[in-house]
Amino acid sequence: MASLFSLRGLSRQPLLSGVASSVTHTSMAPIRLLSTTTTLLSKAAKRAKAAKIGVTPRRNKGHQRSEFYARVKILKQNLFSPAPPPLRMARLRYLRHWTIHRAWLLFRRQQKEATHKERVRINAGMFNACEELRKVSGPGDRSEGYLYRVAMEKKGVWGLNAVPIEYARFQTDSPATTAWNHDWKR
Amino acid sequence: MSRCQSVARPLARQLQQRSVQQCLAIRSFNTTSSQLNAAASAAPVAEPTPLDLDPNTVLPEFEDALIKAGKMPVGSRRRRVALRSNPNSLPFEQLPYQAFQEARKILAADREQKVAKIKEEVEKIARVEAVEDSQFRGGPKMKATRLASLRKYVEELKIKADVNDPIVKKRFEDGLGDMNKPIYRYYAEKKWRSYDQRLITQRISQFHIVPDIIPKLVPTADVQLYFRKAKVAPGEIVDSIVSENPPRLRVQLFNPGERLVTVVVVDPDVPDVENDAFFKRCHYIAANIPLSPTDTSLPLSKIKGDDQLALPWLPAVAQKGSPYHRMAIFLLEQLPGERVDVAKVKELYASRDKFSLKSFQSKFRVRPFGFNMFRSVWDENTAAVMARHGLPGADIELRTARVHSLKGPVKLRGWEAKRQGPKYRQLWKYTKRIRGLSNARGWTKRK
Numbered sequence: 274m275a276s277l278f279s280l281r282g283l284s285r286q287p288l289l290s291g292v293a294s295s296v297t298h299t300s301m302a303p304i305r306l307l308s309t310t311t312t313l314l315s316k317a318a319k320r321a322k323a324a325k326i327g328v329t330p331r332r333n334k335g336h337q338r339s340e341f342y343a344r345v346k347i348l349k350q351n352l353f354s355p356a357p358p359p360l361r362m363a364r365l366r367y368l369r370h371w372t373i374h375r376a377w378l379l380f381r382r383q384q385k386e387a388t389h390k391e392r393v394r395i396n397a398g399m400f401n402a403c404e405e406l407r408k409v410s411g412p413g414d415r416s417e418g419y420l421y422r423v424a425m426e427k428k429g430v431w432g433l434n435a436v437p438i439e440y441a442r443f444q445t446d447s448p449a450t451t452a453w454n455h456d457w458k459r
Numbered sequence: 460m461s462r463c464q465s466v467a468r469p470l471a472r473q474l475q476q477r478s479v480q481q482c483l484a485i486r487s488f489n490t491t492s493s494q495l496n497a498a499a500s501a502a503p504v505a506e507p508t509p510l511d512l513d514p515n516t517v518l519p520e521f522e523d524a525l526i527k528a529g530k531m532p533v534g535s536r537r538r539r540v541a542l543r544s545n546p547n548s549l550p551f552e553q554l555p556y557q558a559f560q561e562a563r564k565i566l567a568a569d570r571e572q573k574v575a576k577i578k579e580e581v582e583k584i585a586r587v588e589a590v591e592d593s594q595f596r597g598g599p600k601m602k603a604t605r606l607a608s609l610r611k612y613v614e615e616l617k618i619k620a621d622v623n624d625p626i627v628k629k630r631f632e633d634g635l636g637d638m639n640k641p642i643y644r645y646y647a648e649k650k651w652r653s654y655d656q657r658l659i660t661q662r663i664s665q666f667h668i669v670p671d672i673i674p675k676l677v678p679t680a681d682v683q684l685y686f687r688k689a690k691v692a693p694g695e696i697v698d699s700i701v702s703e704n705p706p707r708l709r710v711q712l713f714n715p716g717e718r719l720v721t722v723v724v725v726d727p728d729v730p731d732v733e734n735d736a737f738f739k740r741c742h743y744i745a746a747n748i749p750l751s752p753t754d755t756s757l758p759l760s761k762i763k764g765d766d767q768l769a770l771p772w773l774p775a776v777a778q779k780g781s782p783y784h785r786m787a788i789f790l791l792e793q794l795p796g797e798r799v800d801v802a803k804v805k806e807l808y809a810s811r812d813k814f815s816l817k818s819f820q821s822k823f824r825v826r827p828f829g830f831n832m833f834r835s836v837w838d839e840n841t842a843a844v845m846a847r848h849g850l851p852g853a854d855i856e857l858r859t860a861r862v863h864s865l866k867g868p869v870k871l872r873g874w875e876a877k878r879q880g881p882k883y884r885q886l887w888k889y890t891k892r893i894r895g896l897s898n899a900r901g902w903t904k905r906k
């Protein structure tokens with residue numbers, strides 16, 4: 274459940290503007306979705322009258338609101354509002370809450386450890402591949418480690434006239450149908 | 460009946476009963492009503508049912524009997540009544556909340572992993588132990604280090620296996636934890652460190668226990684002080700009639716095993732009038748007291764053995780006019796398997812004055828691990844207590860000697876002060892207001 278705390282700023286501005294816009298658009302037939310009272314109706318009638326006479330409706334005159342007004346207001350409200358109240362639970366409910374919380378922490382830790390392990394494995398695979406390249410000699414009459422040196426080249430990656438790293442491969446609209454062609458031979 | 464009324468009605472009934480009882484109490488000055496009172500107190504005690512003998516469901520009127528029988532009631536009275544009304548409810552761990560049950564599954568799987576790990580480590584320890592000292596890589600020293608670190612890891616794993624169990628947590632909060640098990644000791648230590656340990660270390664530093672009595676003190680056990688059933692906060696000023704009898708200590712140890720302990724109570728603030736100084740007086744020494752994490756109560760009045768009690772309790776008294784006396788209670792751990800020679804202690808410290816805890820520590824090879832303290836000042840009962848125990852000095856009031864400044868008097872400053880001499884006779888009517896000496900109404904400083 275979203276707390277009242279986080280929803281505090283949301284209620285005012287969009288709602289009012291929505292009402293105003295709906296009124297201006299459908300001034301003669303106002304929508305009465307949920308309300309059973311005549312307030313909206315009467316307001317709309319007044320607006321219509323004002324429009325007919327040629328008087329603009331009274332706005333907050335003097336300062337023009339910026340386009341970020343609503344967002345800034347919400348930010349300010351959430352920045353300077355007091356902290357949300359502490360959770361209040363009876364004892365057993367608290368214990369259940371605690372259990373779930375501990376399980377959640379444990380689960381996240383397990384996930385994190387698994388990800389880390391996988392990354393270490395991938396990194397080690399890269400390292401081993403590079404090591405193989407370094408030891409092998411060729412192609413043709415190339416000396417030992419030639420392939421490694423070529424693989425480690427970073428031409429055009431750094432410097433003023435650098436090419437962004439994204440362009441290290443051909444730019445395509447969609448990924449390749451076969452990610453790696455294992456049968457490729459020079 | 461509205462919800463509000465339904466809540467308030469039992470409360471109102473309670474209050475009515477209270478007021479009736481109060482009336483009785485007020486009338487108890489009357490000679491006739493004492494019988495009535497007794498009848499009123501005797502009336503509600505009925506025959507205890509089996510539910511009343513169970514610490515989980517005992518009603519308030521049977522609590523005392525149960526406590527006397529050695530069983531502490533569990534939880535709040537409200538909870539006990541709730542349990543009573545619904546005796547065969549589901550146990551906590553089977554409550555049908557989906558998230559809760561899923562969480563328990565995750566935790567159980569983790570626990571199984573930890574237990575498997577413990578088994579593995581124990582086997583590893585056995586394997587390391589089987590290797591001979593000379594054969595081990597790095598020699599016997601390395602082997603000892605390896606074994607110690609493995610054992611430490613196993614202890615850690617034991618705690619980690621149980622630390623997520625809600626039942627264990629619940630049992631600890633109910634005070635039913637078995638202190639022989641590492642997890643409950645872990646919880647107890649965590650709780651102690653969260654407040655009481657900080658408080659006691661603050662008292663040690665703010666009352667200057669550390670340089671004044673011993674050079675170093677790091678408390679590692681929870682020591683609480685009780686006088687006449689009431690807990691005394693560390694550093695509290697205790698009435699001399701209350702501290703006339705020895706206190707009871709509640710000691711919670713956090714490391715396993717039984718050990719022998721020495722208790723020493725020192726007052727470092729005894730005024731030494733001849734030398735214009737203070738000296739330390741020993742108020743109590745008892746040694747060879749067995750303690751373990753499971754037995755926590757240590758009543759100083761119950762220690763009477765010939766090989767235990769060296770110096771009996773001397774009441775804490777402060778002479779009139781002397782500053783407050785710090786009464787520091789130290790718990791010192793003896794070396795494993797070693798006993799303190801109490802006869803020697805008696806002989807050495809027969810006169811309690813000019814006691815030095817540091818020298819005691821080095822003489823008997825003990826190490827301080829627990830600390831608590833209270834304070835005593837002169838109050839209306841002190842004279843009577845001193846008379847009862849034959850302590851001299853109740854008829855003397857000490858006064859602090861006034862220490863005068865060694866600097867000379869300050870020369871007066873300001874325009875007026877400079878123009879006091881006969882040379883400025885014509886200005887005298889304007890030079891009456893001298894700062895610190897006089898004002899418009901006249902001379903303010905006393906001569």
